[in-house]
Amino acid sequence: MFLCHAWPDRQADAKVVxxxxxxxxxxxxxxxxxxxxxxxxxxxxxxGLVSSRMGIVLVTPAMLDKLRTDRxxxxxxxxxxxxxxxxxxxxxxxxxxxxxxVSPTLASRGGFSTAEESIEDIVVKIAELVGTLADEEAGExxxxxxxx
Numbered sequence: 001m002f003l004c005h006a007w008p009d010r011q012a013d014a015k016v017v018x019x020x021x022x023x024x025x026x027x028x029x030x031x032x033x034x035x036x037x038x039x040x041x042x043x044x045x046x047x048g049l050v051s052s053r054m055g056i057v058l059v060t061p062a063m064l065d066k067l068r069t070d071r072x073x074x075x076x077x078x079x080x081x082x083x084x085x086x087x088x089x090x091x092x093x094x095x096x097x098x099x100x101x102v103s104p105t106l107a108s109r110g111g112f113s114t115a116e117e118s119i120e121d122i123v124v125k126i127a128e129l130v131g132t133l134a135d136e137e138a139g140e141x142x143x144x145x146x147x148x
Contacts, residue, residue: 001130002052003030004081006062013092014058020120024127053133054086056126057106060093067102082106086133090122091115 001021005014010032018030029048036044049055057063081087082105089099089111100107112122 001026001028001126002048002055002081003028003058004055005031005058006060006066008062009058009060013060016119017056017058017090017123020123021127024123026127026130049081054088054130055081056088056090057081059089059091059099059106064094064098064102086129088112088126088129090119090126092119 003014003018003021005017014030015032018028018033021028029052031045034044034048087106087109089096089106089109091099091111091113093114095115096107096111096113112125114122
């Protein structure tokens with residue numbers, strides 16, 4: 001899973017989400033852990049995006065600001081994630097209506113809001129979704145290998 005977040009959130013809210021996901025045995029690409037000093041950040045992010053089956057976007061006030069004003073890495077990550085079938089926005093301190101003003105495409109995706117559920121409960125639901133996806137992929141692979 002690719003965790004997309006605003007840079008200012010990396011040591012607070014995004015780190016909490018990362019730790020909770022790892023606690024649920026979800027493999028997560030997270031910049032604070034996955035980026036090594038001295039590596040090309042854009043290349044490393046591209047690799048993380050390519051290797052992830054799904055993505056979550058932690059939408060905070062800082063992320064909204066970045067999406068409004070910044071056309072660099074955060075926006076590139078979001079564009080790549082939006083091309084995927086499975087992208088889950090998690091509203092944290094913002095509303096879907098606020099996101100809709102900045103990114104209607106992302107706001108149209110089904111997601112979660114910490115105004116309605118705790119971040120811990122949201123992470124459990126995301127981990128269950130990841131497990132369901134893994135089970136579906138395993139079933140598809142066994143059907144393909146059985147058809148040969």
